[in-house]
Amino acid sequence: MQGSNRLGNGRYIVDRVFADSGGMGVIYDARDERCAHNRVLIKTTRYDGGENARRFAYTADEAASHVNTLRGILTWEKKVLVRFKRERLNNIPSINDFFVDRSMLLKPSYDGKHGSYDLDPDLLDTEPYLVMERIHGDTLEGTIASGKMANRLEIRMLHLAKEMLTIFIRMHRRFEINGQEAYFIYQDLKPANILVSGADYFTLIDLGGVTLKLGDKTTEPTAGLITYGYAPPEAEFEGGVRIDHRFDLFSLGATLWHVFTGQDPRELPGNFPRLDASRCARVVSQSTVDILGRALEPDPDKRYGHAAEMRKDVMTALRAAGEVV
Numbered sequence: 564m565q566g567s568n569r570l571g572n573g574r575y576i577v578d579r580v581f582a583d584s585g586g587m588g589v590i591y592d593a594r595d596e597r598c599a600h601n602r603v604l605i606k607t608t609r610y611d612g613g614e615n616a617r618r619f620a621y622t623a624d625e626a627a628s629h630v631n632t633l634r635g636i637l638t639w640e641k642k643v644l645v646r647f648k649r650e651r652l653n654n655i656p657s658i659n660d661f662f663v664d665r666s667m668l669l670k671p672s673y674d675g676k677h678g679s680y681d682l683d684p685d686l687l688d689t690e691p692y693l694v695m696e697r698i699h700g701d702t703l704e705g706t707i708a709s710g711k712m713a714n715r716l717e718i719r720m721l722h723l724a725k726e727m728l729t730i731f732i733r734m735h736r737r738f739e740i741n742g743q744e745a746y747f748i749y750q751d752l753k754p755a756n757i758l759v760s761g762a763d764y765f766t767l768i769d770l771g772g773v774t775l776k777l778g779d780k781t782t783e784p785t786a787g788l789i790t791y792g793y794a795p796p797e798a799e800f801e802g803g804v805r806i807d808h809r810f811d812l813f814s815l816g817a818t819l820w821h822v823f824t825g826q827d828p829r830e831l832p833g834n835f836p837r838l839d840a841s842r843c844a845r846v847v848s849q850s851t852v853d854i855l856g857r858a859l860e861p862d863p864d865k866r867y868g869h870a871a872e873m874r875k876d877v878m879t880a881l882r883a884a885g886e887v888v
Contacts, residue, residue, distance in 0.1 A: 570593070570605065570662075570664050570667070570692060571660070571662045571664060571692070571694075572664075573596070574595060574596055574597050575593045575594065575595055575596070575603065575605060575694070576593060576594045576596060577591045577592075577593045577605065577667070578591075578592050578593060578594065579591070579592050580592070581604055582702075583609065588606060588607075588608065588609055588637075588769065588771065589606070589607055589608070589609045589668065590604050590605065590606045591604065591605045591606075591607070592604065592697070593605045593694075595659070595694075601697070602697035603659055603660075603694050603695065603696065603697050604656070604694070604695045604696070604697055604698070605692050605693070605694050605695075606637065606640075606692070606693040606694075606695065607637070607666075607667065607668065607690060607691070607692050607693070608630075608633045608634055608636070608637050608668075608690070608691075609633075609668065610629065610630060610633060610668060610669065611668075619673045619675070620675060620676045621673075621675050621676065622675055622676065622677055622680065623675070623680035623681070623682070625675075626673065626675070626680070626682060627682070627683065627686055630669070630682075630686055634690075634691055636771050636785055636788075637691050637693060637771060638691060639771065639773075639783055639785060640693065640769075640770050640771035640773070641658065641661050641691075641693055643747070643770045643771075643773045644656065644657075644658050644693075644695075644770055645658060647733065647734070647770075650733060652730060652733050654726050654729070654730055654764075654765060654766050654767055655730065655766065655767050655768075655770065656695040656696055656698060656766065656768060656770075657695065657696045658693065658694065658695055659694040659695060659696060660692075660694035661691065661692070661693055661694065662691075662692055662694070663689050663690065663691055663692070664688075664690055664692060665687060665688045665690060666686075666687050666688075666690035667690070668690075669682060669686070669687055669690070670682075671687065698758050698760060698766050698768075699760050699761070700758045700759050700760030700761065700764075700766075701758070701759060702754060702755050702756075702757065702758055702759070703723075703754035703755075703757040703758070703759055703765075703818070703822070704753070704754035704755040706759045707754060707821070707822055707825075712759075712822065716822070716823070716846065716847075717823075717846065717847040717848065717851055717884075718881070718884055718886060719763055720819055720822055720823070721851065721877055721880055721881050721884075721886075722763060722765075722881070722886075723757070723763070723765050723819075724815060724819060724854075724873075724874075724877045725874060725877050725878065725881070725888065726765045727752065727757075727765070727767065727815050728815070728870045728871075728873055728874035728877065729874065730749075730767055731749065731808070731811050731812070731815075731870035732869075732870045732871050732874065734746070734747040734748070734749060734773070734811075735747070735748075735808040735811070735869070735870055740777060743777055743778045744777075744778065745775060745776060745777045745778075746775075746776050746808065747773055747774070747775055747776070748773065748774050748775075748776055748781065748806065748807070748808060748810055748811060749767070749770070749772070749773055749811050749814075750772050750773060750774050750785065750788065750789060750806075750810060750811070750814075751769070751772035751788060751789060751790055751793075751814070752767075752793065752811060752814035752815055752817075752818055753790050753793045753814065753817075753818055753821075754818055754821060754822070755769075756768055756769045756772075757818070771785065772785050772788045772789075773785060774788070776806075776807060776808070781806060790829070791829060791834040791835070792817065792827070792828035792829035792830075792831065792834075792836065793814045793817040793818065793821075793828060793829075794810070794813070794814065794817075794834075794835065795809070795810055795813035795814070795835065795861065795863065796835040796861050797810070797863055798810065798835070799834070799835060807863070808869070808870070809863040809866045809867070809868070810863075811870070812858050812866055812867050812870060812873055813858060813859060813860075813863075813866060815858060815873075816838070816840075816854075816855050816858030816859040817838055817859065819843075819855060819858075820838045820840065820842075820843060820855060820859065823842075823843040823846050823847055823855075824842050824843060826842075835861075837861065838859045840852050840853075840855035840856035840859055841856075843855055848880070848883075848884075850876075850879070850880045850883060851880055853876075854873065854876050854877060854880065857873075857876075858873060
C-alpha cells in the first residue's frame with residue numbers, strides 16, 4: 564500500500580489486504596471510525612496485473628485510458644449492487660459507502676514503452692472506493708483447498724446451487740430499455756467468487772463482472788470478462804454476441820464439477836474444456852450427475868433453458884435426500 568492507511572477523509576483505517584485477485588480487484592479489511600470501529604471491506608481497482616506491473620508498459624495517454632476504463636468497472640459494480648439490493652436480493656454484499664480519494668496502488672511515475680512518464684495528479688487523487696459490509700468466512704476456493712467441505716459434500720453443494728440459482732432467476736428477469744429486451748448475466752461464477760460463512764451461508768461476491776444483455780449484444784465495460792475453464796464454449800465469439808442467460812448455468816455446473824472432482828478446470832487443456840459429469844459419479848448421486856450433465860452441455864440449446872428449471876431439479880434432489888427445502 565502506498566502512503567497512509569487512512570481513507571475517506573480519515574474515516575476508514577485500512578488494516579490489511581483481504582483479497583487480491585492479481586487482476587483487477589483488491590479488497591481491504593478496514594475499520595469504520597465513525598461507526599464504533601465496525602469492520603468493513605473496501606474494494607478498489609488493481610491496475611498492474613500483478614507484481615511485474617506488465618499492464619503499465621504504456622505511454623502516459625494509454626495509462627490514463629487504462630485507469631479510467633478499470634475505474635468504470637468498479638463504478639458499474641456499485642450500480643449493480645445498488646440495483647439488486649433495492650430489489651431485496653439476498654446473498655450478495657451490501658454497500659455501506661462509495662467515495663473518491665487518493666490511490667493506494669498507483670505510483671506517480673512509471674517506465675513506459677517509450678520511456679518514463681508521470682501520471683496526472685488528478686488521476687492519482689480520484690480513486691473510487693467501494694465500501695461493503697464485512698462478511699466473515701472464506702471463499703469456496705479456499706474452503707475446497709482446506710478440505711473443510713468434505714462432510715456431506717453433495718448436500719452442501721446442492722444447497723449452494725439452490726442459492727446461486729435463486730440469484731440467477733432474479734438477474735435473468737427481463738425488462739425493457741428503449742424498447743429493447745434486457746437482462747443481466749453474472750458471467751464469472753467460480754469458487755473464488757463465492758464466500759462460505761458459518762452454517763453454509765453462501766454469498767456471491769465480485770459483481771463487477773456482471774454484464775447487461777441488451778438485444779442481441781452484451782454491453783457495459785464488463786462485456787467479455789470471463790474466466791477460461793468455467794466459461795462455456797459460446798464465450799469464444801468476440802463481443803459476447805452468442806452468450807445469454809444459459810452462460811451462468813454452465814458456470815455453476817463447472818463450479819460444482821470443480822468441487823466434486825477436485826480438478827480445477829483452468830488447468831485442463833484448452834480454454835473451453837469438455838467437463839464430463841460422469842467423473843463426479845464416485846462422490847455424488849446419479850440425480851446430481853444428471854443435473855451436472857445437462858448444465859455442462861457444450862451446446863446451449865441442450866442445456867437447461869432457465870435457472871428456474873435447473874433449480875427445480877436441484878430442489879427435487881434435495882428432497883430425495885431428506886433435506887428440508
